[in-house]
Amino acid sequence: MADESACVVPQFCAKRTLVLGCGNLLFGDDGFGPAVIEYLEGNYLIPEDVCVMDVGTGVRNLLFTLALDPTLPQKIVIVDAVDRGMRPGEIFELPVENLPPEKTDDFSLHQVPSSNLARDLVDAGIEVHVVVCQIDAIPQSVKPGLSRALMDAVPRMCSLIVSRFFNQD
Amino acid sequence: MTKTLVIQPVSRIEGHAKVTIQLDEAGNVQDTRVNVIELRGFEKFCVGRPVEEMPRIVTRICGVCPWSHHLASSKACDAVFGVEPPPTGRKLRELCNSVAYMEEHILHFFILAGADFVMGPDADPATRNIIGIIGKYPDVATRVVKVRHMCAKMLEVLAGKAIHPDASVPGGFSKPLLAPERDQLRKMADECLELAKFAIDFAKKNIFPQYLDVVKSLGVIETGFLGTVKDDGALDLYDGKLRLMSKDGTFADFPYDKYTDYISEHIEPWSYLKFPYDKRAGKFSMELDSPNGIYRTNTLARINVCDFIDTPLAQAELEEFRNNFGRPAQLTLLYHWARLIELLYNAENAIRLLDDPKITNFETRRKVEPRAAHGIGCVEAPRGTLIHDYTTDANGILTDVNLIVGTTHNNAPINMSVKQAAKAVIKDGRYDQGILNRVEMAIRAYDPCLSCATHKFDGTLAVRIDIYNHDGRLIDSMAN
Numbered sequence A: 001m002a003d004e005s006a007c008v009v010p011q012f013c014a015k016r017t018l019v020l021g022c023g024n025l026l027f028g029d030d031g032f033g034p035a036v037i038e039y040l041e042g043n044y045l046i047p048e049d050v051c052v053m054d055v056g057t058g059v060r061n062l063l064f065t066l067a068l069d070p071t072l073p074q075k076i077v078i079v080d081a082v083d084r085g086m087r088p089g090e091i092f093e094l095p096v097e098n099l100p101p102e103k104t105d106d107f108s109l110h111q112v113p114s115s116n117l118a119r120d121l122v123d124a125g126i127e128v129h130v131v132v133c134q135i136d137a138i139p140q141s142v143k144p145g146l147s148r149a150l151m152d153a154v155p156r157m158c159s160l161i162v163s164r165f166f167n168q169d
Numbered sequence B: 001m002t003k004t005l006v007i008q009p010v011s012r013i014e015g016h017a018k019v020t021i022q023l024d025e026a027g028n029v030q031d032t033r034v035n036v037i038e039l040r041g042f043e044k045f046c047v048g049r050p051v052e053e054m055p056r057i058v059t060r061i062c063g064v065c066p067w068s069h070h071l072a073s074s075k076a077c078d079a080v081f082g083v084e085p086p087p088t089g090r091k092l093r094e095l096c097n098s099v100a101y102m103e104e105h106i107l108h109f110f111i112l113a114g115a116d117f118v119m120g121p122d123a124d125p126a127t128r129n130i131i132g133i134i135g136k137y138p139d140v141a142t143r144v145v146k147v148r149h150m151c152a153k154m155l156e157v158l159a160g161k162a163i164h165p166d167a168s169v170p171g172g173f174s175k176p177l178l179a180p181e182r183d184q185l186r187k188m189a190d191e192c193l194e195l196a197k198f199a200i201d202f203a204k205k206n207i208f209p210q211y212l213d214v215v216k217s218l219g220v221i222e223t224g225f226l227g228t229v230k231d232d233g234a235l236d237l238y239d240g241k242l243r244l245m246s247k248d249g250t251f252a253d254f255p256y257d258k259y260t261d262y263i264s265e266h267i268e269p270w271s272y273l274k275f276p277y278d279k280r281a282g283k284f285s286m287e288l289d290s291p292n293g294i295y296r297t298n299t300l301a302r303i304n305v306c307d308f309i310d311t312p313l314a315q316a317e318l319e320e321f322r323n324n325f326g327r328p329a330q331l332t333l334l335y336h337w338a339r340l341i342e343l344l345y346n347a348e349n350a351i352r353l354l355d356d357p358k359i360t361n362f363e364t365r366r367k368v369e370p371r372a373a374h375g376i377g378c379v380e381a382p383r384g385t386l387i388h389d390y391t392t393d394a395n396g397i398l399t400d401v402n403l404i405v406g407t408t409h410n411n412a413p414i415n416m417s418v419k420q421a422a423k424a425v426i427k428d429g430r431y432d433q434g435i436l437n438r439v440e441m442a443i444r445a446y447d448p449c450l451s452c453a454t455h456k457f458d459g460t461l462a463v464r465i466d467i468y469n470h471d472g473r474l475i476d477s478m479a480n
Helices: A002-006 A029-045 A059-067 A101-106 A117-123 A149-163 B042-046 B049-062 B066-081 B087-118 B130-136 B138-159 B180-207 B212-217 B256-262 B298-307 B312-325 B334-355 B411-425 B433-444
Strands: A017-021 A050-056 A075-082 A093-095 A127-134 B004-008 B018-023 B029-035 B226-227 B242-247 B250-255 B263-266 B275-278 B373-381 B384-390 B398-404 B462-467 B475-478
Touching: A017 A029, A017 A059, A017 B004, A029 A050, A029 A075, A029 A149, A029 B029, A059 A117, A059 B398, A075 A149, A093 A149, A093 B004, A117 A127, A117 B242, A127 A149, B018 B180, B042 B398, B049 B066, B049 B384, B049 B398, B066 B087, B066 B384, B087 B138, B087 B180, B087 B334, B138 B180, B180 B312, B226 B373, B226 B384, B242 B256, B250 B256, B256 B263, B263 B411, B275 B411, B298 B334, B312 B334, B312 B384, B384 B475, B411 B433
Parallel strands: A017 A050, A017 A075, A075 A127
Antiparallel strands: A093 A127, B004 B018, B004 B462, B018 B029, B226 B242, B242 B250, B263 B275, B373 B384, B384 B398, B462 B475
């Protein structure tokens, strides 16, 4: 019984590549990650060995599960929105070792001190990429909807993800 | 000189909060406040939307406990539409609730709060976390992770996806459970039960006895309790009547749609979050020596208010618990013990539901029609009683929305427990990392979901302690 059950893991634990769209779509440009996932699912054929997920604000919980999982994916792509003072809509990659403090919190399960799960995943041999988009604004109260600059960036981010991370050996 | 210690935010709980400890001239605690910031604008955002969208929207409030919001919202929609889900739809909802509970309680006990006990409250913060637990008890950690995988998988099978569920709908549940799926889940539920039995046994042998002195002293306050019970008084986490128990153990039962007859909300100028209290008390007071109207929710509250648990293993644990601590048990850190009893109950309840032949029936939802109505949905979320209150016009469009989340109910008790803990462990201006962590432990016992009760996007570090003098000048700063 135990052996049979041990083979049963959630879908996201059984794929070679994970693309995780992070952020809260209730708060303006913070919903960029989920918007990218929605666009990918609606406009691209997702390869069999790839799982794309809108993880909303639950990424820490999921990364914790992954970090301690015996069957690790080979590659994790984290799609998010950040404020690094660049031009709104600009897309760039953040080195895992150089994540800004607010994103370090996001990737640290429930703010576990000194434990950055994104780095733990790298240490475990997983290729982790954090691809982000510069926000225009995140409202202080609930207000869904991306700014024009980020709406325009969604297809560009999808194109980048597909060309860089899909169908890669 | 007056000092102010600021612990911001509290590490290892969901979301951000700021703990301010005011010291007097002798260096003893004069006052404490736990500040949180509310989720602004959500109710307003919902007004004007079709009510049937709510069960899907509310899962976006927070990624930590989406199932509780999903189900409370579905029940509020049922009430607005005036429908009762078919028995199978109700059972599937309750099954999802039990599985989500297991995932949450395992996370909290072993990962969030458990580290305080497993590694010790005075341990180096670098090891006082899941990484430390893995190093100390690798077999336990492996087992925990495996069962959490199973819970995620079970929710995926039941609802189609593990994150942001949308399977529960007004009038029932959208996805029937197939017999082969039921068989698959049943095996996993057995393993969940084995872990639940192991967890409470492990804790009773290795953790609780070692820290009984801490349990008996840290964050201890005397309050009433709020929870949900079945008509016969049995523990229930999905549906039933609310029971509001006074600190002397007497109680009043009432339907959850009458909550405003029993619960009022107090406002403090220094907090964005409201302070619900027992209306019958007449007034609100958080004075440690003479609290008034204060009640608690979450695990300990539920274990206190129920007359019994209708699953055998959890009932045996409840009897042992009451033999040790009485009813109602007031020691704040007993929330952890109560959490493990609930873990056991949910594993047994999941098996009971999966063994019910009706669980695979295909009639899982009823048709709904919009109408002008007022509907209230209530479930016991892992973090406390969760109330969704909706009003619609004749077209089913929301005209009013009110949410009371579990952590909000516990706002006053959390503040009181922090004050009690701070007074007990900070003496004559002496404090260190271990002492401050004990203050945090008092908060963590409540398993507060501050992302849910609140939202804050400034991304500050895990814990920062600033010390100010009476002039408001920063004279010391600590961080972990």
